[in-house]
Amino acid sequence: MPDYLALAQSLAPRLIAWRRDFHQHPELGFQEFRTAAIVAEHLQSLGLEVTTGVGKTGVVGIIEGNGPGPVALLRFDMDALPVTEATGLPWASQEPGRMHACGHDGHTAIGMGVATLLAQTRDQWPGTVKLLFQPAEEGLGGAKATIRDGVLENPRPDAAFALHLWNQFPLGKLVVQPGPLMAASDRFDIAITGRGGHGAAPEDAIDAVLVAANMVTMLHHIVSRNVSPHDAAVLTIGSLHSGDAFNVIAERAFMEGTLRTFDPAVRDLLIQRMEEVLGGVTRAHGASYAFEIQENEYTPPVINDERMAAIAREAALTFLPEEQIIQIEPIMVSEDMSEIMNRVPGCYVLLGAEPEGGARGPHHNPRFDIHEDALPLAAAIMSQIAVIYLRQGT
Ligand SMILES: [Zn+2]
Numbered sequence: 421m422p423d424y425l426a427l428a429q430s431l432a433p434r435l436i437a438w439r440r441d442f443h444q445h446p447e448l449g450f451q452e453f454r455t456a457a458i459v460a461e462h463l464q465s466l467g468l469e470v471t472t473g474v475g476k477t478g479v480v481g482i483i484e485g486n487g488p489g490p491v492a493l494l495r496f497d498m499d500a501l502p503v504t505e506a507t508g509l510p511w512a513s514q515e516p517g518r519m520h521a522c523g524h525d526g527h528t529a530i531g532m533g534v535a536t537l538l539a540q541t542r543d544q545w546p547g548t549v550k551l552l553f554q555p556a557e558e559g560l561g562g563a564k565a566t567i568r569d570g571v572l573e574n575p576r577p578d579a580a581f582a583l584h585l586w587n588q589f590p591l592g593k594l595v596v597q598p599g600p601l602m603a604a605s606d607r608f609d610i611a612i613t614g615r616g617g618h619g620a621a622p623e624d625a626i627d628a629v630l631v632a633a634n635m636v637t638m639l640h641h642i643v644s645r646n647v648s649p650h651d652a653a654v655l656t657i658g659s660l661h662s663g664d665a666f667n668v669i670a671e672r673a674f675m676e677g678t679l680r681t682f683d684p685a686v687r688d689l690l691i692q693r694m695e696e697v698l699g700g701v702t703r704a705h706g707a708s709y710a711f712e713i714q715e716n717e718y719t720p721p722v723i724n725d726e727r728m729a730a731i732a733r734e735a736a737l738t739f740l741p742e743e744q745i746i747q748i749e750p751i752m753v754s755e756d757m758s759e760i761m762n763r764v765p766g767c768y769v770l771l772g773a774e775p776e777g778g779a780r781g782p783h784h785n786p787r788f789d790i791h792e793d794a795l796p797l798a799a800a801i802m803s804q805i806a807v808i809y810l811r812q813g814t
């Protein structure tokens with residue numbers, strides 16, 4: 421087995437330079453044109469077969485090993501968030517309103533590093549590695565777009581792996597676990613119609629603001645009173661808009677929110693109870709409502725395959741002491757890697773990347789930062805996972 425950690429350490433200055441360059445030039449989902457061009461050029465320079473424009477701005481690179489074998493997909497996401505950076509770091513974002521506040525700049529650099537390491541050692545492993553640099557992970561459906569563009573065909577992957585830098589854990593901690601890791605996510609929209617009127621004549625109106633206020637309160641009873649305390653579920657109403665003037669009773673109100681679940685039965689229960697609550701509240705007020713679950717924005721839960729998690733653990737043990745490899749309670753954030761892992765057995769791991777002196781902001785925060793020493797470690801772990809899997813065979 422090549423010493424992937426030593427090889428990755430020697431690449432560290434390049435990994436850091438790539439990451440800082442992406443960090444200074446963040447691009448939002450489906451707009452990763454500059455990032456994708458840099459990735460594609462690097463993959464081409466390694467002699468890989470490269471496809472661009474996968475899922476609009478994604479890049480796929482294929483590395484053939486030393487003979488026939490399985491196909492492993494390694495996925496790295498590239499998109500930034502609509503956040504204005506407040507770290508004050510020398511390599512802070514140069515684009516107001518855009519920031520790599522989730523660490524996907526690091527993921528892109530790690531992927532370029534993995535491409536380098538696996539291309540260098542291609543005579544030492546069988547099969548095929550498919551590197552996917554995915555656009556638009558942050559709630560925009562990038563994974564699905566790449567699947568529609570055929571990323572899971574020609575060749576079809578037999579296994580899929582991904583890693584997220586996680587600044588809430590110390591450097592070098594690695595979360596690897598079989599089973600659930602991240603929740604399913606749903607987006608819903610609610611529109612309420614009452615009857616507008618004079619602010620001084622409530623008896624002639626149906627107040628959409630009051631209906632909405634009642635709904636918010638009642639909807640929050642569902643998780644606390646209808647879902648078993650043994651099941652995880654979140655219902656969040658993230659926006660509520662109604663009314664235009666201080667002395668007018670509003671006719672319409674709009675709400676948007678998200679559901680997070682692991683068990684499809686719990687998701688069904690939430691949706692059914694929401695319908696009942698919305699129907700009951702609007703009936704009590706004489707209003708009407710429209711409720712929509714945006715099925716095209718559904719993200720399934722991330723559930724790690726048992727065998728693939730064991731492979732990831734074995735790979736991690738090459739570089740990390742056993743006590744650094746941990747399991748956690750599943751987290752309620754979601755990740756569209758699940759779209760791939762629903763179709764191909766896979767494992768998603770989280771690598772601790774807390775900056776020196778502690779994290780100043782969590783993921784998606786304007787003060788978010790990572791520890792750059794995590795970059796070579798991540799590149800080594802992902803390379804090692806791929807090679808262990810490919811040598812084991814399907
Ligand atoms: Zn994120």
Ligand SMILES: [Zn+2]
Nearest residue numbers: 522523524584
């Ligand atoms: Zn992320």
